[in-house]
Amino acid sequence: MKFETFQLERNQSLWENKVDYNLSESGVHPGSLKTLFDTDFIEKIENTELTYGFTEGSPELRQSIASIYPGATPENVQAFNGSAEANMVAIMTLLEKGDELIYMVPNYLQIYGFARGLGVEVNTFQLHESLNWQPDLDELKSLVSKKTKMISVCNPNNPTGSVLPKETVLAIGEIAQSAGVWILVDEVYRGAELNREECTSFWEIGYDKTIVNCGLSKAYGLPGLRLGWSLSSEDHIQQSWATHDYTSIAIGRMSDIIAAYVLHPDNRMKTLNRIRDALAENLGFFQEWVDNFRDHFSFIPPEAGAMAFTGYDWNINSTALVEKVRDEASVMLVAGDWYGMDRYLRFGYGAKRTDLEAALERITPIFKSL
Ligand SMILES: Cc1ncc(COP(=O)(O)O)c(C=O)c1O
16 A cells, blocks of 8 residues: 655645744644633633543533434534545545545545545546536536446535535435435535525435545634544444544544534534634635736635635746745645645745735735746
């Protein structure tokens, strides 16, 4: 088993804490325990014994998560260390060498690289810029074959920030169901919609071979908790729990308690609204900056998430451009190359407002000089 380099994560691991301004993040800048929670709750955390807790996630946490999805029960839920682990466990549980996976691109590429590392054959279908970063469903249909075991999508999408409308979610569900294949959906940006309307979850298609993975890192702005989850049939959840025994056993005890609180129906919208406010405020500011270069950038504003994916026409490779910006201005951006799409950049506009302003001011002369 040999894994190809995960370019996006590798570059972030190497540089995100070395630059003055990190605009490579796809979520909103997180708060601290003190700024986000009241003293009673902080005291509860301080008094928690640091046991393993529940390896599948505590009953309170699984109930809070189930309450997000109509008709779901705690038995449909398994908690993981980030949606990254939820994705990894889904692939390890269901796919093996020689199976075929059909994968939406552009995409975060964790599932892509991990599955390929296991010897899975990965074919891709596109979100088209000419369709406002939506798929052509005939293209998807034409790819499904007898060998296909799973279709995997990311909705809302990283890096484009596009959202599949309900009819497309249902249509993809129908394609998978009529072929009897699994659907693995990464919904980690669900809840971070700029129009404040939570998009349709693939859970709503009601097909038992569906796995919805999500987490607190993006829409809830709490990546440091490393808290994710899978939602699926009871049977699949039992199987993925058994795989989880081999990966990290359990989520962190404190993360479990904080997540159960944040996701509780009484509290959840408060967190989502904080993130949506920050996104709305910063996107307008970022749009003004891009407009200064409107002859060079193509930009379809995101519908969700703190990512702005821009094409450009300057004659410079995207990795070279990101390195130039990093070395000359100490600002980190994401290269389209890391998504297999040269001549694109991803700007994380969810940074603290003062940092976003300072970073864009610093990089402006570089872009003017191109
Ligand atoms: C689409 C997508 N899935 C999963 C992850 C990993 O998230 P987590 O922090 O929940 O593991 C990311 C991180 O950027 C992502 O963009």
